[in-house]
Amino acid sequence: MHNNSVVSKAVRFALIVGASTAALTAPAVIAAETDEVERIEVTGSRIKRTDVESSSPVQVFTAEEIQEIGFTRVEDILNQLPQVEAAGNSFISNGSSGTATLDLRGLGANRTLVLVNGRRLQPGGIYTQSADVNQIPAAMIKRVEILTGGASTTYGADAVAGVVNFIMKDDFEGFEINAGASGYQHDNDNGYIQGLMDERNFEYPTGSDGIDGEAYNIDVVMGGAFDGGKGHVTAYASWRRNNELLQGQRDYSSCALNASGTACGGSANTPIPTFFIYDENFDTELFWTLDRNGNGFVEDFGERYNYAPINHFMRPDERFTLGAFANYEINDYVRPYLEVSYMNDVTAAQIAESGTFFNEGYVMDFDNELLSDLQKQQIQDGLGIGPDDQFIAYIGKRNVEGGPRMDSLEHNSFRIVMGADGDISDSWFYDASFQYGQTSSSSVYQNDFFGPRINQAIGAVGAEPCTGDCIPYEVFTLNGVTPEAAGQLTGTGVLNGIVTQMIANAYVSGEFDFALPTASTPIAAVVGTEWREIEFERISDEVFEQGLLLGQGGPTESLQGGYDVRELFAEVSVPLIEDVVAVESLILEAGWRWSDYSTSGSDTTYKFAFDWTIFDGYKARASYNRASRAPNVAELFAAQSVGLFDGADPCANNPDTGVPDATLEQCLRTGMTAAQYGNVSASPASQYNQFAGGNPELKPETADTYTIGLVAQPFDSLNFTVDYWNIEMEDVIGTVGAQTIIDSCVENGEFCENINRNQSGSLWIGEEGYVINLSDNVGGRKWEGVDVSANYLQELLGGNFNMTLAGSYSLTKEYQPLAGKPELNYDCSGVVSVQCFAQPEWRHTLSVSYDMDSWWTATARWRYYGSVDYDGETDTLAADGIASQSYFDLVGGFTLGDNYAFRVGVNNVLDKEPPMVGGTLSSNANTVAGFYDTLGRYLFANVTLKF
Numbered sequence: 001m002h003n004n005s006v007v008s009k010a011v012r013f014a015l016i017v018g019a020s021t022a023a024l025t026a027p028a029v030i031a032a033e034t035d036e037v038e039r040i041e042v043t044g045s046r047i048k049r050t051d052v053e054s055s056s057p058v059q060v061f062t063a064e065e066i067q068e069i070g071f072t073r074v075e076d077i078l079n080q081l082p083q084v085e086a087a088g089n090s091f092i093s094n095g096s097s098g099t100a101t102l103d104l105r106g107l108g109a110n111r112t113l114v115l116v117n118g119r120r121l122q123p124g125g126i127y128t129q130s131a132d133v134n135q136i137p138a139a140m141i142k143r144v145e146i147l148t149g150g151a152s153t154t155y156g157a158d159a160v161a162g163v164v165n166f167i168m169k170d171d172f173e174g175f176e177i178n179a180g181a182s183g184y185q186h187d188n189d190n191g192y193i194q195g196l197m198d199e200r201n202f203e204y205p206t207g208s209d210g211i212d213g214e215a216y217n218i219d220v221v222m223g224g225a226f227d228g229g230k231g232h233v234t235a236y237a238s239w240r241r242n243n244e245l246l247q248g249q250r251d252y253s254s255c256a257l258n259a260s261g262t263a264c265g266g267s268a269n270t271p272i273p274t275f276f277i278y279d280e281n282f283d284t285e286l287f288w289t290l291d292r293n294g295n296g297f298v299e300d301f302g303e304r305y306n307y308a309p310i311n312h313f314m315r316p317d318e319r320f321t322l323g324a325f326a327n328y329e330i331n332d333y334v335r336p337y338l339e340v341s342y343m344n345d346v347t348a349a350q351i352a353e354s355g356t357f358f359n360e361g362y363v364m365d366f367d368n369e370l371l372s373d374l375q376k377q378q379i380q381d382g383l384g385i386g387p388d389d390q391f392i393a394y395i396g397k398r399n400v401e402g403g404p405r406m407d408s409l410e411h412n413s414f415r416i417v418m419g420a421d422g423d424i425s426d427s428w429f430y431d432a433s434f435q436y437g438q439t440s441s442s443s444v445y446q447n448d449f450f451g452p453r454i455n456q457a458i459g460a461v462g463a464e465p466c467t468g469d470c471i472p473y474e475v476f477t478l479n480g481v482t483p484e485a486a487g488q489l490t491g492t493g494v495l496n497g498i499v500t501q502m503i504a505n506a507y508v509s510g511e512f513d514f515a516l517p518t519a520s521t522p523i524a525a526v527v528g529t530e531w532r533e534i535e536f537e538r539i540s541d542e543v544f545e546q547g548l549l550l551g552q553g554g555p556t557e558s559l560q561g562g563y564d565v566r567e568l569f570a571e572v573s574v575p576l577i578e579d580v581v582a583v584e585s586l587i588l589e590a591g592w593r594w595s596d597y598s599t600s601g602s603d604t605t606y607k608f609a610f611d612w613t614i615f616d617g618y619k620a621r622a623s624y625n626r627a628s629r630a631p632n633v634a635e636l637f638a639a640q641s642v643g644l645f646d647g648a649d650p651c652a653n654n655p656d657t658g659v660p661d662a663t664l665e666q667c668l669r670t671g672m673t674a675a676q677y678g679n680v681s682a683s684p685a686s687q688y689n690q691f692a693g694g695n696p697e698l699k700p701e702t703a704d705t706y707t708i709g710l711v712a713q714p715f716d717s718l719n720f721t722v723d724y725w726n727i728e729m730e731d732v733i734g735t736v737g738a739q740t741i742i743d744s745c746v747e748n749g750e751f752c753e754n755i756n757r758n759q760s761g762s763l764w765i766g767e768e769g770y771v772i773n774l775s776d777n778v779g780g781r782k783w784e785g786v787d788v789s790a791n792y793l794q795e796l797l798g799g800n801f802n803m804t805l806a807g808s809y810s811l812t813k814e815y816q817p818l819a820g821k822p823e824l825n826y827d828c829s830g831v832v833s834v835q836c837f838a839q840p841e842w843r844h845t846l847s848v849s850y851d852m853d854s855w856w857t858a859t860a861r862w863r864y865y866g867s868v869d870y871d872g873e874t875d876t877l878a879a880d881g882i883a884s885q886s887y888f889d890l891v892g893g894f895t896l897g898d899n900y901a902f903r904v905g906v907n908n909v910l911d912k913e914p915p916m917v918g919g920t921l922s923s924n925a926n927t928v929a930g931f932y933d934t935l936g937r938y939l940f941a942n943v944t945l946k947f
Contacts, residue, residue, distance in 0.1 A: 042058055042145070043058050043115075043118070043145035043146075043147050043151075043163055043165040044056050044058060044147045044151050044154060044163065045154055045526075045571060045573075045589070045591075046154060046507060046509055046526045046528070046571060047509055047524050047525070047526050047571055047573050055587070055589055055609035055610065055611040055621045055622070055623050056147055056149055056151075056609065056621070056623045056625075056707055057147070057148065057149070057621075057707060057709060057721065057723045057725070057787060058145055058146065058147050059081070059083075059145070059146040059147075059148070059789075059806075060143055060144070060145055060146075061077075061078070061081075061143060061144040061146070062142075062143045063141055063142055063143065063169070066138055066141055066144075067893075067903060067942070068859055068891050068893070068903070068905070069907075070182060070891065070903075070905045070907060070938065070940035071138070071182075071940075072138050072180065072182070072215060072217045072240050073089075073090060073100060073134075073138075073240075073242075074100065074133040074134070074136050074138055074141075075087070075088070075089050075090075075100040075101065075102060075133055075930075076089070076090075077138060078102055078133075078144070078146075078164070079930065079931070080845060080863065081146070081806070081845075082787075082806060082807055082808035082843040082844055082845065083104055083105060083146070083148050083787065083808050084102065084103060084104060085103045085105070085106040085837060085839075085931065086103070086928070086929070086930035086931040087100075087101040087102060087103035087108075087109040087130075088100055088101035088109065088128065088130070089929075089930040090242065090314050090315050090317060090347075090930075091313065091314055091315075091924055091925075091929035091930040091934050092315075092349075092923065092924055092929060092930065093311055093312035093313075093315055093349045093350065093351055093924060094311070094349070094351045094924070096315065096347075096349040096407070096409070097124070097125065097126075097127035097128045097409075098125070098127070098315075098345070098347045098349065098407075098409030098410075098411060098441070098443075099124040099125055099127070099128050099130075099132035099134060099411065100132060100133045100134050101124065101128060101130045101131065101132065101133065102114060102130075102131075102133060102164055103161075104146070104148050104161040104162045104164070105148060105161045105162070105727065105783055106783075106813065106837055106839060107160060107161040107727070107729075107781065107783065108161070109128075109130040110129055110130050110158065110629070110632060111158065111159075111160040111161045111629055111701075112130070112158075112159075112161050112162060112163075112164060113151065113155055113156075113158045113159035113162070113163045113164070114130075114131035114133060114163075114164050114166075115155065115163060115164065115165040115166065116136065116165075116166050116168065116339075116415075117165075117166070117167060117168055117170070117339065117417075118165060119417060119433070119435055119503070119505075120155070120156075120435070120437075120501065120503060120532075121133075121135060121136075121415070121437070122413070122415065122437030122438065122439055122499060122500070122501035123439065123499045123501065123534070123536070123632075124411070124413075124439060124441075124499075125411050125439050125440075125441030125497065125499065126441045126442070126443060126495050126496075126497035126538045127441075127443070129536075129632035129633060129634050129635075132345075132411065132413065132439070134319060134343060134345045134411070134413075135321070135341065135343045135413045135415070136166050137219060137236065137238040137240075137321045137323075139178050139217075139219035139221065139236070139238055140168050140169050140219075140221065140236050140238070140323070141166055141167070141168065141169070142167045142168055142169045142170075143167045144164060144165065144166055144167070145163075145164075145165040145167060146162065146163070146164050146165070147162050147163045147165075148161065148162040148725065148787070149161075149162055149623070149625060149705045149707050149725055149727070150162070150605075150607070150625030150626070150627030150703055150704075150705035150727070151163045151625065151627070152593065152605040152625065152626070152627035152628050152629075153569065153571070153591035153592065153593045153605045153606055153607045153625060153626070153627075154569070154571070154591065154593075154607075156530065156532065156565070156567060156593065156595065157565075157595065157603075157628055157629050157630045157700070158629050158630075159627060160627045160628070160629050160701065160703045160705075160727070160729065161727070168325065169221065169223075169234060169236075170232075170234050170325035170327075170339070171223070171232060171234065172221050172222070172223035172234040173223055173224055173225075174222070174223065174224070174946060174947055175220075175221070175222045175946070175947040176219075176220070176221045176222070176944060176945065176946045176947070177218070177219070177220050177944070177945045178217075178218070178219040178220075178221075178942060178943070178944045178945075179216075179217070179218050179219075179942060179943055180215075180216070180217045180940065180941065180942030180943075181214065181215070181216050181217075181940070181941055181942075182214070182215045182938065182939060182940035182941070183211035183212060183213055183214040183215065183938075183939055183940075184211065184212055184213040184245070184935040184936055184937065184938055184939075185208060185210065185211050185212070185911070185936060185937045185939060186208060186250060186911055186913065186935060186936030186937060187207060187208045187911055187936075188204070188205045188206050188207060188208065188250060188251035188252075189206070189207075189251070190251045190252045190913065190916075192916075193251055193252050193254070193255065193257075193264075193916070193926075194206075194251055196255065196257075196262075196263055196264045197251075197254060197255050197264055199263070199264070200255070200263075200264045200306070202254065202255050202264060202306050203248075203254070203309075204248075204251045204254035204255070205248070205249060205250070205251055205254065206251065209249070211939065212243075212245055212249055213242070213243060213244075213245035213314050213935055214242075214243045215240065215241065215242040215243070216240070216241050217238065217239065217240040217241075217942075218238065218239050219236065219237075219238040219239075220236065220237045220238070221234070221235075221236045222234070222235055222236075223235065227328070230328055230329045230330075231326065231327065231328035231329070232326070232327055232328075233324060233325070233326045234324065234325045234326075235323070235324040235325075236321070236322070236323055236324070237320075237321070237322050238319075238320070238321045239318075239319070239320055240317075240318070240319045241316075241317070241318045241319075242314070242315075242316060242317040242318075243316055244312055244314065244315060244316035244348075244350070245312070245313045245314040245935065246309060246310060246311065246312060246313055246350075247308045247309055247310075247311045247312070247313045247925045248308070248309025248310065249313065250313065250913075250925070250935070250936075252913055252914075252916055252925075252926060252927075253308060253313055253925035253926055253927070254306075254308060254309055255306050255308050255309075256306065256307060256308040256919065256926070257877065257916070257917075257918050257919055257922070257926050258655070258918065258919055259648065259655075259686050259874050259875065259918050259919045259920045260656065260874055260875055260876040260877065260918050261875050261876055261877025261878060261916065261917060261918030261919070261926075262876045262877060262918075264304075264306065265304055265684065265919060266304030266305050266306045266307060266308075266684065267304060267305045267307050267352075267355075267396075267398065267684055267685055268300075268304060268305075268358075268396045268684040268685075269305060269355040269356065269357055269358070269396040269397060269398045270289075270303055270304065270305040270396065270397075270398055271305060271397075271398050271400045272289060272290050272292070272303070272478065272479075273289065273290065273356075273395055273396055273397035273475045273476075274287065274288065274289045274300050274395075274396040274397075275287070275288050275289070275297070275393055275394065275395055275396070276358060276393070276394040276396075276681070276760075276765060277379060277382070277383070277391055277392070277393050277394075278361070278383070278391065278392045278393075278394075278760060279383040279384070279385055279389070279391060279392070280363075280389065280390055280391070280392065282392075282759040282760045283675070284382070284383050284384065285679055285681075285760060286379070286382045286383065287299070287300045287681065288300060288378075289301070289303070290476070290477075290478045291478070292478065294477075294478045295374065296372060296374035296375045296378050297375055297378050297379075304684060305352075305398045305400075307351075307352030307353070307398070308352075308925070310350070310351075310352050310353070310404050311350065311351050311352055311924075311925070312348075312349060312350045312351070313924070313925050313929075313934075313935065314934075314935065315347050315348060315349055315350075316347060316348055317345065317346070317347040318345070318346050318347075319343065319344065319345040319346075320343070320344045320345075321341065321342065321343045321344075322341070322342045322343075323339075323340055323341035323342065324338070324339075324340050324341075325337075325338070325339050326338045331422075332422065332423045333422040333423055333424075334420055334422045335420060335421050335422050336418075336419070336420040337417075337418075337419055337420065337421070338416075338417065338418055339415070339416065339417040340415070340416045340417075341413075341414070341415045341416075342412075342413065342414050342415075343411070343412070343413040344410070344411070344412050345410070345411045345412075345413075346408075346409070346410045346411075347409050347410075348406055348407065348408050348409065349406070349407040349409065350404050350405070350406050350407075351404065351405050351407075351551075352398075352404055352405070353398055353399040353400055353402060353403060353404050353405065353447075354398075354399045354402070354405050354447065354448045354449040354490065354549075354550060354551040355396065355397050355398040355399050355449060355550070355551070356395040356396060356397045356449065356454065356475075356550060357396065357449075357550050357551065358394040358395065358396050358764075358765045358766070359394075359451060359550045359766065359767070360394070360451065360454075360766060361392040361393070361394050361765075361766055362392065362393050362394075362395065362454070362455060362458060362460040363390055363391075363392055363460060363461040363462070364390060364391055364392070364393055364458075364459070364460055364461060365390055365461060366379070366380070366387045366388075366389075366390075366391075368458075368459050369459060369472075370458060370459060370472060370473075370474055370475070370476045370477070371476050372476070372477075375476060379391055390461060394765055394766065395458075395475055397475050397481070399447075399449060399486050399489075399490070401481055401482065401483045401485075401486040401487075402447060402483065402486040402487055402489075402490055403447055404447065405445070405446070405447050405448050405551055406445075406446045406447060407443055407444070407445045407446075408443070408444045408445075408446065409441070409442070409443050410441060410442050411439060411440075411441040412439065412440045412441070413437070413438070413439040414437070414438050414439075415435070415436070415437040415438075416435070416436050416437075417433055417434075417435045418433065418434050418435075419431065419432055419433025419434065420432060420433075424508065424510070425510070427510045427511045427512070427513065427522075428508060428509070428510030428511075429508070429509060429510060430506070430507070430508045430509075431505075431506070431507055431508075431509075432505070432506040432507075433503075433504075433505050433506075434502075434503070434504050434505075435501070435502065435503040435504075435505070436500070436501070436502050437500065437501040437502075438498065438499070438500045438501075439498070439499050440496075440497070440498045441496075441497055441498075442494070442495060442496045442497070443493075443494070443495040444492065444493075444494050444495075445492065445493040445494075445495075445544075445549060445552070446490075446492050447490050447492075448490060448491060448492075448493065448549035448550065448551045448552065449489055449490060449491070449549065449550040449551060450489055450490060450491030450543070450548055450549060450550075451547075451548050451549070451550050452548055453488065453489050453491075454473060454489060456470060457470065457471070457472060457473035457485070457488070457489060458472070458473050458475065459472070469488075470488070471484055471485040471488055472485065473485050473486075473489060491543055491548065491549060492543065493540075493541060493543040493544040493548075493549050493552070493556075494540075494541045494543070494544070495538060495539070495540050495541070495544055495556065496538075496539050497536070497537055497538035497539065497559075498537050499534070499535070499536045499537070500533075500534070500535045501532070501533070501534050502532070502533045503530065503531070503532045503533075504530065504531045504532075505528065505529075505530045505531075506528055506529055506530075507526055507527060507528025507529070507569070508526065508527055508528065509524070509525070509526035509527075510524065510525070511523065511524045512524070512525070515575060516574065516575065516576060518576060518577045518578065519575035519576060519577060519578040519585070520575075520578055520579075521575040521578060521585070521587075522575075523572065523573065523574050523575070524572070524573040525570065525571060525572045525573070526569075526570065526571045526572075527569075527570045528568075528569050528570070529566075529567065529568050529569070530565075530566075530567045530569070531564065531565070531566050531567070532564065532565050532567070533562065533563075533564040533565075534562050534563060534564075534632075534633065535561075535562035536559065536560065536561055536562055536633040536634075537559070537560045538558055538559040538560070539558050540555075540556055540557055540558045544556040544557075545557055545558060547641070547642075553643050553644035553687070554641055554642045554643035554644065554689075554767065555639075555641045555642075555643075557638075557639035557641055558639070559633065559634060559637060559638055559639065560637065561633040561636055561637035562633060563597055563598045563599040563630070563633070563636075564597075564598050565595050565596060565597045565598070565630070566595070566596045567593060567594060567595045567596070568593070568594045569591070569592065569593040569594075570591065570592050570593075571589070571590070571591040571592075572589070572590050572591075573587060573588075573589050574587065574588045574589075574590075575587050576588055582614055582615065583612065583613075583614070584613040584614065584615055584616070585611070585612070585613040586610065586611070586612050586613075587610070587611040587612075588608070588609070588610060589607070589608070589609040589610075589611065589623075590606070590607065590608050590609075591606060591607040592604070592605075592606045593605045593606070595628075595630075597630055597700075599630070599631070599636060599696075600630060600631065600698065600699050600700055603628050603630070603700050604626075605625070605626045605627060605628050606625075606626050607623065607624060607625040607626065608623070608624050609621070609622065609623035609624070610622050610623075617712060617713045617714060618710070618711070618712045618713075619710070619711040619712070620708075620709070620710055620711075621707070621708070621709050621710075621711065621723075622706075622707065622708040622709075623705075623706070623707045623708075624704070624705070624706055625703075625704075625705045626702070626703070626704060627702070627703040627704075627705055628700045628701060628702050628703070629700060629701045629703075629733070630700045631698040631699075631700065631733050634694060635694055635695070635698055635733050635775050636694050636695065636696050636698060637694050637696065638693050638694035638775075639693055639694070640691065640692065640693025640694070640774060641691070641692070641693060642689050642690070642691050642767045642770050643689070643690060643692055644687045644688065644689065644690070645687070645688055645689075645690045645738045645739065645771075645773075646686055646687055646834075646920065647686065647687075647688055647738060647739040647742070647834060647920070648682070648686060648688075648739070648834075648874065648920065649680075649682060649683070649688060649742065649763050649764075650662040650666075650667075650742070650743070650746055651666070651667035651670055651672050651677070651680065651746070651761075652680045652681060652682035652683075652762070652763075653678065653679075653680060653681060653682055654682065655682055655684075659678060660677065660678065660680075662746045664677050666746045666747070667746070669745050669746065669749050669752045670742065670745050670746060670752060670755045670757065671752070671755050671756065671757040671761075672757055672761045673761065676757075676760065676761030677761075679761070680760065680761040680762055681762070681765075683764040685919075686919050686920055687764060688738065688763045688764045688770075688771070689763055689764055689767060689769055689770035689771070690738040690770055690771045690772075690773045691756075691770045691771065691772045691773065691774070692735065692773050692774060692775070693774055693775065694774075694775055695774060695775045695776055698733055698775065698776070698777060699731060699777055700731070701729060701730070701731050701732050701733055701777070702729065702730050702731055703727055703728065703729040703730070703781075704727075704728045705725070705726065705727045705728075706724075706725065706726040706727075707723055707724065707725045707726075708723070708724050709721060709722055709723030709724065709787075710722050710723075717792055717793050717794050718790070718791070718792050718793075719790070719791050720788070720789060720790035720791070721787070721788070721789050721790075722786065722787075722788050723786065723787045723788075724784070724785075724786050725783075725784065725785060725786075725787065726782075726783070726784040727781065727782070727783040727784070728780070728781070728782050728783075729780050729781040729782075730780050730819075731777040731780075731819075732777065732778060732779050732780055732781055732816075733775060733776075733777060733778075734775065734776075734778055734779070735773045735774065735775055735776070735778065736751065736754075736773065736776075736778055736779075736817050736818055737773065737817060737835070738771040738773045739834060739835070740817050740824065740835070741754045741755065741771050741772075741773060742755065742763075742771060744824065748823075750821075754771055754772040754773070755771055755772075756768075756769060756770055756771070756772065757769045778817065778818055778819070779815070779816040779817045779818050779819050779821075780816035780819060781814065781815060781816065782812055782814040782816070783810075783812060783813055783814070784811045784812045785808055785809050785810045785811050785812070785829075786808070786809045786811065787806075787807070787808050787809075788805065788806075788807045788808070788809070788844075789804070789805060789806045789807070790803075790804065790805045791803075791804045791805075792804075796850075798852065798853075799850055799851055799852040799853055799854075800850070800851045800853060801848075801849075801850055802847075802848070802849045802850075802851070803846070803847070803848050803849075804846070804847045805844060805845070805846050805847075806844060806845050807842065807843065807844030807845075808842075808843055808844070809841060809842050810829040810830065810839055810840070810841050810842075811829060811841075812827060812829055813827060813828040813829040813836075813839055814826070814827045814828075814829075815827075815828065815835070826871075829841055830866070830867075830868055830869060831868055831869050831870075831871045832868045832869070832870055832871070832878065832881065832882055832917070832921060832928075833870065833871040833872045833921070834872060834874075834920050834921065836871065837928070837931075838868050838882055838928045838931060838932075839868065840865045840866035840867065840868055840884075841866050841868075842864075842866040843864065843865050843866060844863075844864050845861060845862070845863050845864075846861065846862045846864070847859060847860070847861045847862075848860050848861075855894060855895050855896065856892065856893065856894050856895070857892065857893040858890075858891070858892045858893075859889075859890070859891045859892075859893075860888070860889065860890055861888065861889040861890075861891075862886060862887075862888055863886070863887040863888075863889070864884065864885070864886050864887075865884060865885040865886075865932065866884050867881055867882060867883050867884040868881050868882045869881040870882070870921075872920075874918065874920055875917060875918035875920060875921055876918070877916060877917060877918050878917045878918060878921060882915045882917070882928075883915065885912065885914075885915060885932055885933075886912075887907070887908045887910075887912060887933050888908070888909045888910060889905065889906065889907040889908065889909065890905060890906050890909055891903065891904070891905030891906075892904055892905065898946070899945060899946050899947060900943070900944070900945060900946075901943070901944045901946075902941065902942065902943040902944065903940075903941065903942050903943075903944075904940070904941045905939070905940050905941075906937060906938065906939050906940075907933070907937070907938040907940075908933045908936065908937050908938055909937065910937075911936050911937040912933065912936075913933075913936055914927040914928065914929075914932040914933060914934050915927070915928070915932060
């Protein structure tokens with residue numbers, strides 16, 4: 001039997017237990033060396049062998065560290081890692097999918113593969129093709145292994161950015177109940193935004209109202225052996241509830257800042273309506289509102305509706321999970337196992353009241369009964385037309401009489417894995433499994449304006465007369481709309497969907513009985529096959545299908561499709577040299593995977609890696625992976641339709657200057673006429689139309705990922721890792737970007753054919769004006785950086801003192817929007833912009849803990865986000881960028897005997913509020929929500945009873 005060397009133990013200590021991890025507490029100790037060493041499988045390879053050391057950086061997050069962070073939502077836990085950017089989370093309301101997703105390196109949640117016990121988690125529901133980690137109860141996680149680099153050879157498509165592998169507590173013994181409570185507390189004293197709201201006479205909170213955004217959880221776990229130890233069963237049940245928190249409960253989110261961040265903006269869809277009025281040829285535009293004294297129309301004087309307070313800052317959520325793990329040893333050759341889990345999750349996304357949103361130009365006669373004689377005369381005089389002519393009115397009216405919009409989202413996920421493993425010989429074993437996962441989900445959108453009813457209610461030309469039960473919608477009369485009139489104009493849209501994933505996988509792995517002449521350790525290999533099928537169905541009712549709800553920004557059409565893939569894969573680990581000067585061991589690893597997709601044909605991925613133990617305590621590693629991601633169902637089959645994007649039209653009048661930012665010559669390129677130049681209004685909500693959708697001709701993305709690093713343990717008490725990584729992608733599935741199309745046309749005359757303005761020159765009023773922005777294999781990505789970790793453990797004053805550092809430095813984050821157009825490339829490393837998520841060049845977590853090895857432990861953390869520069873000219877508030885942010889956390893754990901333990905903690909002890917940005921940079925509530933600490937101080941406590 002090959003004996004482990006000191007460096008092997010040091011490396012395994014670093015890689016598997018936590019030195020190369022984001023670990024925040026002292027790592028466990030590797031078992032002492034014996035004649036029989038346990039075979040180990042590490043995320044990133046299926047080869048099991050006695051002396052595995054990973055050639056790729058694998059981070060480990062343990063159950064203890066998860067408990068110390070205090071969060072019960074898995075996405076909040078992993079967002080603490082410097083390598084993770086905020087993706088789908090509870091702090092997104094408008095456009096929320098109701099799911100929680102993970103995004104390694106900021107390459108996108110669809111390029112992060114999520115595994116449970118080494119097997120894929122199915123897609124999350126009707127709005128996302130990525131895995132919903134709500135299915136994973138935090139209390140059941142034994143550890144999380146994170147490989148931040150390509151792993152398509154081992155696990156198949158989607159592992160471009162890396163793999164997050166949740167290892168569950170499937171060997172639990174006994175009975176355990178865990179109950180916890182948490183909440184946020186903040187002192188509202190932001191003088192900047194309070195001053196802006198005072199100028200608008202907006203209301204806002206001051207001081208502190210105590211704890212809000214409360215969350216509660218109860219987890220029950222039980223397990224034990226049976227039949228003389230041949231079998232084992234672990235079962236669990238969990239419940240979690242998070243209360244809602246509105247934007248109006250924080251001063252810094254109590255108004256929606258304008259694009260520059262210098263004033264409280266808002267919507268031109270105000271409680272008192274505003275109107276764009278045109279003659280039939282769109283030659284003249286009038287932007288009017290109602291006179292506050294009831295005397296006809298007056299020119300709009302810039303009043304805006306503060307829609308922010310009623311929006312969710314954090315969505316309410318309630319989740320139930322049930323599950324079990326079972327295994328049984330019939331003999332050494334057959335060991336069947338079973339995993340089963342179920343989740344029900346219900347959340348609601350509330351946003352401000354619906355309205356007419358200038359959605360449609362209503363053709364009206366001058367004899368309309370809703371118009372006063374004065375208003376008729378004003379329109380005739382303003383447009384220069386006669387009483388026999390018709391006019392066109394776009395109406396902006398907020399439905400404050402009817403209350404907020406609400407999207408009720410429900411997800412039900414079921415997953416079962418059945419399989420068996422066993423020994424083929426002393427050196428070889430097999431594993432064969434079948435997996436079925438299904439997620440059914442629904443979206444019930446309530447209290448939104450139902451467009452077809454408005455024509456009749458305002459007496460538009462061609463509509464049925466408003467008689468009988470029809471209540472006229474008296475938008476031309478000051479305060480003329482009643483709750484009853486508003487209520488009859490609202491509607492409900494319903495989406496239902498189901499996604500299924502089936503996987504059959506089988507492989508054999510082991511060691512040959514021979515080695516190279518220059519080494520004593522035998523060659524190891526794995527060979528296997530996999531079949532995978534995805535079927536996705538989303539059924540929209542007629543309301544969603546035709547986009548009849550005015551607050552949706554366009555249709556949400558049904559989506560149906562699927563694909564299957566057949567794969568062969570193999571890996572080999574070849575010890576090349578052992579026990580020579582400066583080469584205690586040198587191992588070559590290689591892998592290959594062939595995939596045949598029913599949609600895009602065959603694809604091949606492969607990897608090569610070197611694992612070089614220089615001498616005791618020092619190891620170098622390097623790897624190359626060819627990764628791929630096949631287009632998902634939505635990218636292939638999504639219907640093409642008009643929707644919204646956040647951005648700006650440089651040819652519309654800048655609200656601050658009153659004139660366009662672009663020149664007449666530039667705007668003529670975009671389809672604007674000379675007569676329209678200077679007469680087109682900007683969207684008050686910074687939202688414009690785009691024509692987007694899927695593309696069945698897409699081919700897989702490809703990526704080359706490289707890593708090179710050093711693992712070292714210079715002293716028994718200190719170990720560290722340094723890893724350089726590089727990811728270069730081609731044929732990226734995406735879009736050029738509606739804003740990029742507009743800017744490129746204005747600046748360079750490119751993509752101008754993709755811009756289609758309406759008759760008035762607008763890209764946001766109605767749906768006739770839009771930017772064509774369809775999915776395609778459009779460009780590339782180049783990401784590179786350095787990850788650093790260190791762990792220091794020392795006995796001190798009768799206890800253990802532990803200090804850990806996990807940091808990541810971003811060198812390059814280059815987007816290549818269009819292949820062959822390097823002038824369009826831009827680098828987001830250390831930058832925030834309309835195109836760039838806030839990406840600090842340096843981000844770290846430094847943790848210091850002390851364990852008395854008796855009944856108490858204490859931990860202090862420093863989470864640091866480096867500063868980012870602002871790349872743009874619009875956001876005055878962020879003109880100097882976002883300053884560096886530091887958050888400090890404290891947590892204490894207490895054990896009372898063998899059966900009782902409790903933990904209390906405070907994250908963001910100093911109650912630091914998130915950095916504020918203007919409307920074009922904000923993801924929600926004037927912040928980069930879910931990335932920086934969003935709601936202030938977070939307090940938590942939990943108690944555990946074990947029997």
